[in-house]
Amino acid sequence: MVLAPLAGAVALAVLLGVAAFVVVNRDRGCTGGQVAVRVTASPDIAPAVSRIAERFTRARHDVGGRCVKVAVTKEAPATVASALEDGAGTPGAMDVWIPDSSLWVTGLRERNPGVPAPGASLARSPVVLAASEAVVGDLRKNLGEVSWRGVVDAANVANVEGPGRKVRVLALDPVANAAGLGALLAASGAATAAGTSQEQLAGALKTLSGSAVRDPEALLSSLGVKGSRAPVGVASERAVWAFDAAGGSEVPVVPLYPAEGTLDLDYPMVVTGDDPAVRRAAAAFAAEFGTEAAREVLRGQGFRTPDGTAGAALSAAGGFRAEAPRRLETPGPAEIARMTRSWSRLNLGTRLLALVDVSGTMALPVPGTGRDRMGVISRIAIEGMRLFPPKSEIGVWEFSTDLDGPGVDFRKTVPVGPLAERVDGVLRKDLLARRLSAIRAVPTGDTGLNDTLRAAYEQMTEEYRSDRINTILVLTDGAGNDDPGGLSDAEILKYLRRTYDPDRPVSILLIAFGPDAARGKARMDALAEATGGEAFIAKDILQVRTFFLEGMRRRTCLPDC
Numbered sequence: 001m002v003l004a005p006l007a008g009a010v011a012l013a014v015l016l017g018v019a020a021f022v023v024v025n026r027d028r029g030c031t032g033g034q035v036a037v038r039v040t041a042s043p044d045i046a047p048a049v050s051r052i053a054e055r056f057t058r059a060r061h062d063v064g065g066r067c068v069k070v071a072v073t074k075e076a077p078a079t080v081a082s083a084l085e086d087g088a089g090t091p092g093a094m095d096v097w098i099p100d101s102s103l104w105v106t107g108l109r110e111r112n113p114g115v116p117a118p119g120a121s122l123a124r125s126p127v128v129l130a131a132s133e134a135v136v137g138d139l140r141k142n143l144g145e146v147s148w149r150g151v152v153d154a155a156n157v158a159n160v161e162g163p164g165r166k167v168r169v170l171a172l173d174p175v176a177n178a179a180g181l182g183a184l185l186a187a188s189g190a191a192t193a194a195g196t197s198q199e200q201l202a203g204a205l206k207t208l209s210g211s212a213v214r215d216p217e218a219l220l221s222s223l224g225v226k227g228s229r230a231p232v233g234v235a236s237e238r239a240v241w242a243f244d245a246a247g248g249s250e251v252p253v254v255p256l257y258p259a260e261g262t263l264d265l266d267y268p269m270v271v272t273g274d275d276p277a278v279r280r281a282a283a284a285f286a287a288e289f290g291t292e293a294a295r296e297v298l299r300g301q302g303f304r305t306p307d308g309t310a311g312a313a314l315s316a317a318g319g320f321r322a323e324a325p326r327r328l329e330t331p332g333p334a335e336i337a338r339m340t341r342s343w344s345r346l347n348l349g350t351r352l353l354a355l356v357d358v359s360g361t362m363a364l365p366v367p368g369t370g371r372d373r374m375g376v377i378s379r380i381a382i383e384g385m386r387l388f389p390p391k392s393e394i395g396v397w398e399f400s401t402d403l404d405g406p407g408v409d410f411r412k413t414v415p416v417g418p419l420a421e422r423v424d425g426v427l428r429k430d431l432l433a434r435r436l437s438a439i440r441a442v443p444t445g446d447t448g449l450n451d452t453l454r455a456a457y458e459q460m461t462e463e464y465r466s467d468r469i470n471t472i473l474v475l476t477d478g479a480g481n482d483d484p485g486g487l488s489d490a491e492i493l494k495y496l497r498r499t500y501d502p503d504r505p506v507s508i509l510l511i512a513f514g515p516d517a518a519r520g521k522a523r524m525d526a527l528a529e530a531t532g533g534e535a536f537i538a539k540d541i542l543q544v545r546t547f548f549l550e551g552m553r554r555r556t557c558l559p560d561c
Helices: 003-028 046-058 077-086 102-111 134-144 148-155 178-193 198-210 216-222 237-244 276-288 292-299 335-348 375-387 426-439 449-462 489-499 518-527 545-557
Strands: 034-042 066-074 097-098 124-132 165-170 230-236 253-257 350-356 394-400 409-416 468-476 504-514 534-538
Touching: 034 046, 034 230, 034 276, 034 504, 046 066, 046 276, 046 292, 066 276, 077 102, 097 178, 102 178, 102 335, 124 134, 124 178, 124 237, 134 148, 134 165, 134 230, 134 253, 134 292, 148 165, 148 178, 148 198, 178 198, 178 230, 178 335, 178 449, 198 335, 216 230, 216 237, 230 237, 237 253, 276 518, 350 375, 350 409, 375 468, 375 504, 394 449, 409 449, 449 468, 489 518, 504 518, 518 534
Parallel strands: 034 066, 034 097, 165 230, 350 394, 350 468, 468 504, 504 534
Antiparallel strands: 124 230, 124 253, 394 409
16 A cells, blocks of 8 residues: 555654754754843844844754744834833843944943943944935035034024025934934034034034934935925934835935044944843854854845945945945043033023113114114114024013112013914014014113012012023123112122022023123123023124023033033
């Protein structure tokens, strides 16, 4: 009967197969179960890591006689970093973390030294500038050599005659994206090395904070939107490749490599598991990334290997360079923390009350200008207001003795509120400009600053907003208080020092213009210093941009300025 020999053959094959399985596993020492390694990877590199993990698992690597099985899930690095910092949830659900950048780990370890140190880089992708291929010519014409310094100049809110007239810079939110943080660190370092002041950097950061995008794909998609200014953004080189490979836009986005060099996303392996077998298995998996097979997978998905070598995916036809850009030195923990703090504070909204001096001395002429002091101060105020975005909350009071009745030295001209809000049918932004242009000095009025300052400080303290920078701006000719019936200089200083709360800071910024300003500088300094503020004397109306930028810069150090 034919079936009998066939059945015997099948049985023999099965027996031989089982024997072979036993022999193979005995030779490999992989007979005692499994060592499971749970890997959480950044979403961009997770597909490549999964492919490498599948091959690694099939190869039946053993640890202490147990087979290693690697399972890969994806999660945004910001989410994992938050869980690691809080010590909740995610760390217990993973044994290995592969974020897109060691910047996450460096920042975490600064706040929580218990976070494991990053291991070697598994792959790299430089942080680059990115633009639609259609506008590259315009960008080069307006920026000249593509550089971080040029981007800072284009983004500087106070550089109204600079390249920002023709170029619009888009940023990736550095709180949510390592490429965004890397770009800020690279731009800050390169611009500082080129002589850019901290005030100019503050102006650029302020602009970028208003145009920051959390999602890299959304940023790259927006680069194809036509407008009066050519858009340029930041991204990783690999993100540009992936966007184009997926057909994200009719006109390809191309990488632009900054002349100064750049920072890389370095994809470190961070071993978070405590089990000795898991840690040995993770080390074996890390070694797998050094094989040519693993490197081929990475290069095929738009990454560079740790030495900077690119594959065919990063072709010259797509605007990519075979040679890796110069790698800038990665800043240390203190600089990373400073930049993150600066961004967060500059990203806070503004709540500002401007106090405008309308006393008698403001009617005096300013030689060579054809204006009186009041006219110049009004222009300074209007110029300064233009630097604030629409979400800012701003108001104006005028001050001089008995301005709004006996003993009331101030008039609430425009209440504090959002610039984009309508007041009696008029945008507050336009109302402020209109009222400031119409302000006139009171010929017989004394200054009355101290009483006004106390009333303003009380209101701003009571209405303090923790999500905003709360500031009182005094615009004056610096001629002094000259109000015998009001608070004395000693009394107002005592009040401010007693009331100022560094945990809820309301700072005073003073800008004076006129020949009497220098005489009152010591008193102005005392008022400002009592609240962590600063006093300035303007010799030219255009200096106001610098003063307002200095005020923005001081946000980054409050309350320790």
